[in-house]
Amino acid sequence: MKAYADCIPCFLRQALEAARMATDDEEVHEEVLRKVMKYLSSESLDKTPAELSKKAHSIVKEITNCNDPYLKAKQRDNKTAKRLYPKVKRMITSSADPLLTAIKLAIAGNIIDLGVSSSYDVEKTMTNVLKTDFAIDEYKSLKKDLDKAEQVLYIGDNAGEIFFDKPLMEYLSELGKKIVYAVRDEPIINDATVEDAEFAGIEDVAKVITAGGGASGAVLDLCSPEFVECLRNAEVVISKGQGNYESLNEEQAYFLLIVKCKPIAKDLGVKVGDLVLKKGGKQ
C-alpha cells in the first residue's frame, strides 16, 4: 500500500513523540522535526508508510543518539499484557468457538500501538472485540485453510500485543500446527523484537525469526531472504497490524488488525475502529 498524504503529519507526530521519549531537550525535538521534514519534502509517497517511517525513525535515533526510544514503553506494555495473559487464556477456553475468540483477542492486543496513539484501554478493547463483528470477515476461509495446514507463519506486530498473539499460537500448536513467529530485527516504534519474544516465552510455542528490514512492517524489498522464503512456503500466513498490512497487502496472507487511521480505513473501505480479518492478494 502506498503512503497517503495523511501519513506526512502522522510521521512528524510520531517522530516528535519518539524524540520526546529519547530526550527532554526541546532543541533536539526541533532538530528532529526539521530533519524529518527535509527528508519527507523530497521523498515520494509511492513508497509504503513503513518504508517512509523507517527513515523518519532512523533520523530520530541518529539525532537523539538513542537506538530504542520506546524501550520503557515496550517494557511497560509487556508487563501489563503479561498480567492479562491468564485472563485471555480463560476467555478462550470458556468460549463456544475458541479459535474465533483467540483470533479476536489477538486483534484486541493490536490496540497497543504507540505509532498511532499513546493512550489505549486494552481491557476495554478485550471486552469490546468479543461483542463486535468484523467489518471484513474472512474467518471461514482462514478456518478452512488452517484445518488443512501443517505449518503457519505468524507475523507479529507490537510489544505487549505479543502476549495476545501467544494464546492464538498455543491454540494452533495444540492442533498440531508448526508455527514460525516473525518479529522485527531492530527496534522501531514499539514493534516486538527478539527480546520481547523472549520475555513472552514465544519459543515455547513457535520458532522465532526476524523479518529483517528494520521497518515497522515487513517491507519485502528490505526483508531477509530467510523471511521471504518462509513467507513463500507458508501454508497459512497470519499478519498482525497496520504496518504489516501496509507492506504485505498484496500477499495471500490473513490480515488481523484494528483499523487505527484514515489511510488504512480508506484502503480497506472500512471505518477507523473497525476490526478486520481479511485475506490479502493482488486486486
Place this chain on the structure above:
Amino acid sequence: MKAYADCIPCFLRQALEAARMATDDEEVHEEVLRKVMKYLSSESLDKTPAELSKKAHSIVKEITNCNDPYLKAKQRDNKTAKRLYPKVKRMITSSADPLLTAIKLAIAGNIIDLGVSSSYDVEKTMTNVLKTDFAIDEYKSLKKDLDKAEQVLYIGDNAGEIFFDKPLMEYLSELGKKIVYAVRDEPIINDATVEDAEFAGIEDVAKVITAGGGASGAVLDLCSPEFVECLRNAEVVISKGQGNYESLNEEQAYFLLIVKCKPIAKDLGVKVGDLVLKKGGKQ
C-alpha cells in the same frame, strides 16, 4: 506565545485539510505538503503559531490557486450558528446572570474551529459550558472592568462563532457600551472576515474593523495601525479563541476560549477541553 514542536504536525494536517477543501487533486495535496515542510524546516519556532500558520496557508492558497479554501465550510457554519442564535438569546435572557451566560455561550461558539478539528457539536457544547466552571476564572475582574468601561474592543475569531459573539455584544451595547469588533482582513482558515460580520449583522451592534496582518490571530507586528491604536486605547479588550491568545497573550486583554490543543493547554497550565476566561499581560 511561541510555537511548540507540536504545532509542526498540526500545521501540516491543517495545510492538507485546507488543500483538500480547495481541490481533489492528490498531486496538489502532496505539493502543498512538500512546500510547507520545506518552509517549516528552515523556520524558527520563536515565532507565534499564528505567524507560522499564516505562511503555511499562504502556500496552500498559492499552490491551489484558491484564496479561500474554507469558504463553503464558513458559509455552512454561519447558517448553523444563525439558526442557533435565537436559542442563545433566550438562554441569556432567562439566565440569573445574563453577562456570565452570554460570556459562556460566546465561548461555546469557539468550538467552531476548523484549524483544530473538522467535527464538533455546537449544541452539545452550548449545554456543557453552562454546567462547567472556568479552569481559569477572571470573570469578577472582567465584570468590574466592564462596569466602568464606556468602550470595548472585541476581537473575533471564527465564522459561525460570530453569531455567539453577537449576543454578548448586544448585551454590552444595551448597557451603553460602544463596541468595536475586529475581524481578519483576509481569509485564513475559517476565521471571520468582513463578509461574515456583514452576514451576522454585526454592524447593528458594533463598529466593524479589520485587525490586518492576514494571520489567524492578531499578530501585532503585522496588524494595521488602526487596530493597534484601537487595542491601546480600549478600556476593555475581549479576545476570542486560541489564535488571538497565541499572538496577544502579553496584552491586558480578557481571553475567552475553549482550550483545543496541548500547546495552549501547557501555556495556560490547564487541560484540553477546559474553558478559560483569563486576563493576559506580561508574566
